[in-house]
Amino acid sequence: MATHVEAEIASQPDCWRRAAEVAAAECTALPEAGERVAVIGCGTSLFMGQAYAAMRESSGQGVTDAFAASEFPGVRSYDRVIALTRSGTTTEVLALLERVRGKVRTAAVTADPRTPVMTAADDIAVLDFADERSVVQTRFATTALTLLRAHLGLHTEAVEADGRAALAEPLPEGLVDCTQFTFLGTGWTVGLANEAGLKLREAALAWSEAYPAMEYRHGPISIAAPSTATWMLGAAPVGLAEQVRGTGARWIEGRLDPLAELVRVHRLAAALAAAKGLDPDQPRNLTRSVVLADS
Numbered sequence: 694m695a696t697h698v699e700a701e702i703a704s705q706p707d708c709w710r711r712a713a714e715v716a717a718a719e720c721t722a723l724p725e726a727g728e729r730v731a732v733i734g735c736g737t738s739l740f741m742g743q744a745y746a747a748m749r750e751s752s753g754q755g756v757t758d759a760f761a762a763s764e765f766p767g768v769r770s771y772d773r774v775i776a777l778t779r780s781g782t783t784t785e786v787l788a789l790l791e792r793v794r795g796k797v798r799t800a801a802v803t804a805d806p807r808t809p810v811m812t813a814a815d816d817i818a819v820l821d822f823a824d825e826r827s828v829v830q831t832r833f834a835t836t837a838l839t840l841l842r843a844h845l846g847l848h849t850e851a852v853e854a855d856g857r858a859a860l861a862e863p864l865p866e867g868l869v870d871c872t873q874f875t876f877l878g879t880g881w882t883v884g885l886a887n888e889a890g891l892k893l894r895e896a897a898l899a900w901s902e903a904y905p906a907m908e909y910r911h912g913p914i915s916i917a918a919p920s921t922a923t924w925m926l927g928a929a930p931v932g933l934a935e936q937v938r939g940t941g942a943r944w945i946e947g948r949l950d951p952l953a954e955l956v957r958v959h960r961l962a963a964a965l966a967a968a969k970g971l972d973p974d975q976p977r978n979l980t981r982s983v984v985l986a987d988s
Contacts, residue, residue: 696966698827698896698973702959706856708823708836709848709952715818716843722800722818723844726754728772733762735785735983737830737888738777738837744884745841751880752845759884762786765793776801779825779833780982781808790814802837827974828981829896831959834888835952842952855953864961865945869968873921874899875913876958877906882927882951889926889958896973897965906930909937917942924958927951 716723724730730749732742742759749757760766762776762785774797778786781803790799790813801814804824811817823836842848874893878886883905890903904913907930909923917923917940924945925934937944947954966973 696827696963696972696974697825698829698831698959699963701825701827701832702956702963703860705832705835705956705959706853706860708820708832709839709853709856711822712820712836712840713843713848715820716840716848720818720840720844722775722802722814722816723841724755724773724775724800729756729770730758730773730775731765731769731771732757732759732775732777733765733786733789734759734777735762735783737834737891738779740884740888740891741834741838742775742777742884743887744838744881747881747884748842748847749845752847754845762789765789767792771797773797774799776810776814777837778802778810779804779830779837781805781810782982782984784983784985786810787813802840804833828976828979829892829962829973831892835955838952852950852952855949856956859949859953859956860960862957864957864964865943868922868943868945868961869964871920871922871943872900873916874901874961875909875916875921875923876901876903876926877909877923877929877933878903878926878951879906879928879930882947885926885951885955889924889955892958892962893965895976895979896962897969897971898977899962899965906933909933914940924954926954 746757746759799814800816801810802818823833876886876889886903890901893899893901919941922943
């Protein structure tokens with residue numbers, strides 16, 4: 694039976710195109726070059742924030758940090774705080790926006806315009822066309838990142854073409870039979886690797902980890918074996934592929950744009966869930982948003 698998450702995965706390239714159009718229009722939620730920016734989020738949104746922070750700094754747009762909403766430091770000075778929140782109801786995000794109200798300009802990127810975040814932040818970008826019925830995030834996360842990426846001038850139609858290729862090409866044969874998965878990245882793709890690992894844990898209860906690529910040799914490679922897979926998002930450090938293959942583990946080279954590679958991971962998560970008889974729309978112990986009654 695088809696799941697909501699499968700349909701949401703398949704719609705990502707079209708959502709990216711619409712996000713790029715939003716970024717091209719006047720959008721007060723997006724920071725100007727030179728602003729000191731902090732991006733906050735929880736779970737998947739935190740990892741998209743990590744990717745954007747590295748991308749923005751490396752492109753010379755200004756100091757950019759990413760924090761879990763519950764771990765935002767009160768001693769640093771920023772020009773803008775951007776909250777990534779699909780639901781617009783997450784307790785830690787709303788609490789942080791309230792705490793910094795009047796001290797720094799705030800913005801939120803959300804999927805639901807009927808939620809408290811609409812009045813909690815100074816500026817809002819609503820990506821309601823990328824909202825999801827599945828608990829597990831796929832298209833909202835990548836669409837929010839595309840909005841931010843396009844605002845930096847780093848999104849092109851080639852990314853969308855790679856996204857379609859990621860949907861059309863078969864997954865590597867035998868990958869679903871692996872017992873453990875490690876995702877690697879460098880620069881902005883470290884955040885994507887973190888998200889890839891989370892997606893397999895959420896949707897398929899899979900044993901998955903994520904690391905900066907150069908850190909993989911510093912201990913984690915000890916787990917590599919013929920039953921494991923190591924997936925590189927973006928260009929790999931010299932010699933790493935050969936070293937992983939030497940362990941007998943499967944090496945998956947990221948040939949497409951890293952965001953499109955994440956779409957391939959989404960497909961793997963759905964395939965693993967199906968193979969295990971799991972429902973990726975409603976993973977155990979998870980809800981669409983964490984709302985804490987005692988906060």
